[in-house]
Amino acid sequence: MKLLNLKIKKHFTRIGVLSVVLCTLIPVQSVSAQKMKSKQAAISSLQQNIVLADKGMSLYRIIIPSAPTSNEQKAANVLQDYLLQITGAAIPIISVNKSRSPYEIVLGQNERLNELATKINFTDLKADGFVIKTDSLRLIIAGGNIKGTLYGVYTFLEKYLGCRMYTPTAKIIPKLEQIILGKINDIEVPGILFRTTHYKSTWDAEYIDWHKLSHGPNGERNEWGLWVHTFNRLLPPDVYYRDHPEYYALINGSRIPTQLCLTNPNVLKLVIQNLRKEIAKNPEALYWSVSQNDNRDHCMCEECQKLDNQEGSPSGSITNFVNQVAVKFPDKIISTLAYNYSRKAPKNIRPVKNVNIMLCSIESYRDIPLAQATDSSGKDFVRDIENWGKIANDIIVWDYVIQFSNLISPFPNLHVLQPNLQFFVEHGVNAMFEQGNNEIGGEFAELRSYMISKLLWDPYANADTVMNDFLNGYYGAAGKFIRKYIDIMREALLTSGKPLRIFSSPNDAATSYLTPSLIDKYNDLFNQAESSVAVMPEILERVRIARLPLQYAIMEQAKMNYTGDNGLFVKIDGKWVVRKDIRSMIDPFTDLCIRQGVTRLKEWCITPEAYRSDMYRLFFKGMNEHLAYRKKVKIISPDSTKIQQGSDLTLTDGKRGSCDYYLFFGHESGFHWFSFSGQDLDIVIDLEKVQKVRHIESAFYQIAHLKSVLPKKVEYFLSLDGKDFIPAGVIENNLPINQNDAYQRDFITDFEPHDARYVRVKARTIGNMPESHPVGGGQPAMMHIDEIVVE
Secondary structure: OOOOEEEEEEEOOOOOOEEEEEEEEOOOOOOOHHHHHHHHHHHHHHHOOEEEEEOOEOOOEEEEOOOOOHHHHHHHHHHHHHHHHHHOOOOOEEEOOOOOOOOEEEEOOOHHHHHOOOOOOHHHHOOOOEEEEEEOOEEEEEEOOOOHHHHHHHHHHHHHHOOEEEEOOEEEOOOOOEEEEOOOEEEEEOOOOEEEEOOHHHHOHHHHHHOOOOOOOOOOOOOEEEOOOOHHHHOOHHHHOOOOHHHEEEEOOEEEEEEEOOOOHHHHHHHHHHHHHHHHHOOOOOEEEOOOOOOOOOOOOHHHHHHHHHHOOOHHHHHHHHHHHHOOOOOOEEEEEEOHHHOOOOOOOOOOOOEEEEEEOOOOOOOOOHHHOOOHHHHHHHHHHHHHHHHOOEEEEEEEOOOOOOOOOOOOOHHHHHHHHHHHHHOOOOEEEEEOOOOOOOOOHHHHHHHHHHHHHOOOOOHHHHHHHHHHHHHHHHHHHHHHHHHHHHHHHHHHOOOOOOOOOOOHHHHOOOOHHHHHHHHHHHHHHHHHOOOOHHHHHHHHHHHHHHHHHHHHHHHHHOEOOOOOEEEEOOEEEEOHHHHHHHHHHHHHHHHHOOOOOEOOEOOHHHHHHHHHHHHHHOOOOOOOOOOOEEEEEOOHHHOOOOHHHHHHOOOOOOOOHHHHOOEOOEOOOEEEEOOOEEEEEEEEEEEEEEEEEEEEEEEHHHOEOOOOEEEEEEEOOOOOOEEEEEEEOOOOOOOOOEEEEEEEEEEEEEEEEEEEEEEEOOOEOOOOOOOOOOOEOEEEEEEEEEO
């Protein structure tokens, strides 16, 4: 017999997962079915080992309670099924009152436990904790009264039998001739009681149970009746605003339906009334959100301001309001956001007992852990979580773990996931929502889902072990190259000292972790990764999916640079032509995104097909040295003192804007859109000499949910002297503004050639956004214009 292999893991902490494991695994020689009982008895008498199965046979049966819960019955079925797949042994499921044997796997809160020496405190296990232990020849898996036993079964399969579920379609189920267990005493109780994330791969029913997540198979949160941003739902502007504008926020002297006026007694009365109707539709739900809309325009009326000033934060009027709602629903938990303008805790007001605070870390950087933050955004968040922790009974943290403005871009934040979770639980947080990608795909979506799920259950697990287990199991031989890619990128970020933001771009990283030389290294690593699994099509596809973010970064930087070795266009024989490697990249990139099921490349907008179309639009428009190229622009409107310096140069620089709203606001390399709000566009371009003009066009950008819309119409004029202008064309816009995607439109006019030195462009704004708009109702719309082409 081989030597004893003793593995001991002991981990005890007041937070995270309490895990005490003592397991002895002893490989033995195969025995025949006829000799199993005698062999089992011999081993048992010496070392209390369990021969659970041998060569497709087992003496064991799965014992369930006489009246099992649905999850206890499910746990038995899962264990039976996997043991059959692993060993070929068909182990029966038997009610506790139907059979008795020393060879038992005792599941759940089982009557058999009363007969054994084993004592389990199910109260300490709470809803989801569990015990895995041996008692003589019996194996016991028992857990809390919700899913504890089911979670225990999946942990047994993974920790003791080597099973893995990396994604819903990528499992490892080993084939074993024998399962021999030594002594086990394993207790796990999660410190984070509500554990959820946004990745759609985690919405698979078995993935949810295997990885102990709290949401349902379609991402639903059954304990929550209303989730977030509910002011408009509880007091809909389309119902109340026309007759009662005083119910809504006072902004710059006007009532607009961005937020509620929280000191208006009728608002409180109606919100309570409408919330009661919502609860009646779903009375089983425990949590009900009464929370601000997703914008920064809170009420500035005298009463709201007075309360907020007293409390040192707009959370004052919010907490005061929500407290009054909560006392009307003592059997429910009323949740509200500490988000954006309301994140800072109030000085004096305390949330009542049944108020939940949902604290959001949206402003924080992701390059270093929060506990180590030296910047104001990180230090302010640390202050806020500490202060809320002193006054609130129930806190859930809404954390952000991806780059939302570019969902598929490289985002090296994996190293801060664990320390941030540890920081949260150490400050009294018992519920976590890790907002990943609500769409399919995204940078390392599979790895992130796996790591986040594991660390939500146990924030003190070995994160390196978790990552390596996934990379080597999911990518096979390519895993080591992908790990090196992750490590080099992380080190480059940290060495650069540059911040990592969730609303950013590969262009921001061009001087930190996505420099040209680093991109060359990353490509080399992925070339090696692909070569290592070249004969394994399924694994090769996974590696190529992991490479998509790098390709995306290359294309995004090419659009920013526009010309030259790292741009879209290079000059050959005096002509601008598309770089061959960029042209050859876009179709495979798009096709692979579509095969994977990627739905959006940016939060809310840009499908893979739309991205391909945008790239081909840029290829077609080219680098255009037209008549107005680099000519002087006179800005009549908007007010030139209120625009970003240098942004007007984008109007005649020969470069075309793309579907990246990030480039509205400029970059160290320049701008791609000329942007402003609340005014018409009126500019004059001096062509420097009289020339024949026959064509004028300009491009505008719309992404309505960010208050950016196309003009109502665009007009073009020509002049010889810059004083007297004649009309050259007018184009009306017919695209509605209620589109929830990004659009570009070229406003083009062609006419018979006409002598002109000056070209005038006017674009009429729509004025303010519609009052019903969820983000910018009643506020000035933004306008974005790019290249004005004169030919």
